[in-house]
Amino acid sequence: MESITSNRQLDMEALKEPRGFLRCLQWFFAMLAFATCCDFSTKLAFDIVCKDNSQATTMVTTDITYPFSIDHNPPFKFGDSPPCGIKFGPKVKDQDITFPGDFSSDAQFFVFTGVITWLYCFASIAVYVFYSSNYSDEQKNYPKVDFVITALLAFFWLAGSSAWANGLNGIKQVSDPDNWIFTSQYETAAACFKTTNGTYVYTKIGECHTTSRGHFGGANVSVLFGFLNFFLWASNLWFLYKETGWSKAKQDQANLGNVETDPY
Numbered sequence: 234m235e236s237i238t239s240n241r242q243l244d245m246e247a248l249k250e251p252r253g254f255l256r257c258l259q260w261f262f263a264m265l266a267f268a269t270c271c272d273f274s275t276k277l278a279f280d281i282v283c284k285d286n287s288q289a290t291t292m293v294t295t296d297i298t299y300p301f302s303i304d305h306n307p308p309f310k311f312g313d314s315p316p317c318g319i320k321f322g323p324k325v326k327d328q329d330i331t332f333p334g335d336f337s338s339d340a341q342f343f344v345f346t347g348v349i350t351w352l353y354c355f356a357s358i359a360v361y362v363f364y365s366s367n368y369s370d371e372q373k374n375y376p377k378v379d380f381v382i383t384a385l386l387a388f389f390w391l392a393g394s395s396a397w398a399n400g401l402n403g404i405k406q407v408s409d410p411d412n413w414i415f416t417s418q419y420e421t422a423a424a425c426f427k428t429t430n431g432t433y434v435y436t437k438i439g440e441c442h443t444t445s446r447g448h449f450g451g452a453n454v455s456v457l458f459g460f461l462n463f464f465l466w467a468s469n470l471w472f473l474y475k476e477t478g479w480s481k482a483k484q485d486q487a488n489l490g491n492v493e494t495d496p497y
């Protein structure tokens with residue numbers, strides 16, 4: 234403990250080196266990635282219009298927010314007055330409007346990756362700046378650990394960004410009510426169910442039409458930030474590898490081989 238404390242000294246030059254400069258970029262873009270994902274929100278909405286124009290139009294809407302467990306959103310309740318005065322069939326399990334889709338695991342894994350890399354950046358920058366002598370000692374223990382953790386986090390960014398991109402595609406599908414409100418006869422949106430010939434089962438329904446499919450600019454940006462983080466962490470591996478004893482050992486072996494093959 235005393236040796237670690239005695240080796241502590243401020244060395245800002247480490248941040249001017251590729252490993253230090255890239256680590257600062259990684260800290261910044263990791264924060265942007267998980268922040269844009271958590272902050273993203275949108276909504277879906279559709280109207281149930283009656284054939285009888287004297288009856289009120291039912292406006293159905295729900296918010297889509299992190300962690301994107303859309304099927305856990307509160308259902309839209311008709312209460313004692315189903316839209317357009319329709320009478321649901323006996324097989325209908327749920328007369329209210331419920332919303333499909335749970336994409337929380339993809340989003341939470343992405344945010345988890347962002348948070349742990351953001352925290353690791355703090356720790357590694359502290360080592361670079363305050364314990365630079367330990368980082369460059371003969372044994373090269375710190376560079377080896379740094380290299381292994383960086384490789385692991387690069388893989389996490391690739392996996393997390395791919396998962397979130399896949400989850401986002403699912404959210405986009407669900408946020409367009411046309412993809413699901415016409416297909417479930419006994420639950421989800423039974424009032425809007427259509428037969429195979431395109432007519433509504435409940436003839437008092439004039440039309441179910443989408444009014445909002447959501448906007449995904451912020452979510453798309455978060456996916457781009459995720460893959461940018463993967464690029465930053467993967468590219469940093471080369472600079473960290475050069476700091477480890479593995480790189481120096483290969484160089485020494487190559488130099489020794491050249492000496493042995495030279496007769497003079």
